[in-house]
Amino acid sequence: MDERNVSKPAMRGHKLVLNNRTASLVTGVKDVLSFDLNEVLLETEQGMLMVKGTDLHVNRLSLEKGEVDLSGNIDSIAYSDVHAEQKQGENLFARLFR
Template identity: 35%
Template sequence: MNYYQQNQPQAKQEDHDLIMKGRKLLDITGVKEVESFDNEEFLLDTVMGALAIRGENLQMQNLDVDRGVVTIKGRILDIVYLDEQHSEKAKGFFSKLFK
């Protein structure tokens, strides 16, 4: 059971939180869709907009689509919200940059 599950039993998909423990574990709520992921980058669509997580040896530890919760483990280097107007352009840019 991750930190979020222990402390917030009833997640709503409208809520959006990022809870990071030591740059090694990241719990994210309010996730609408996982756009793409690999061991260096996750692109998520959240209730607050597109979110890019970049790091090393990233793995999806938990995915609960009903509650909109994703847990990522690995070495997290940066977390970036992408501007909605430019999200498609930015996603392409980030995909090229972080490959």
């Protein structure tokens, strides 16, 4: 088999849209690692994305399309370059605060 014909997963673009700090659309999402009313942790094409706030809700999730719609009171958004598959043996907090 010719190695050049082996298809790699296509890298999707990543976009973050924030409306009035109460609604957000995120594209290029690979996985949702955790979520609760105060924090949502996403693995995106551009690294780990942590959204913090109050009364946060995941309104729509489509991993096939790589899209997540969030709502609530968004206080902060932070990226980390660490990807989940690179550090599977470490716990979540060790990866984020390295």
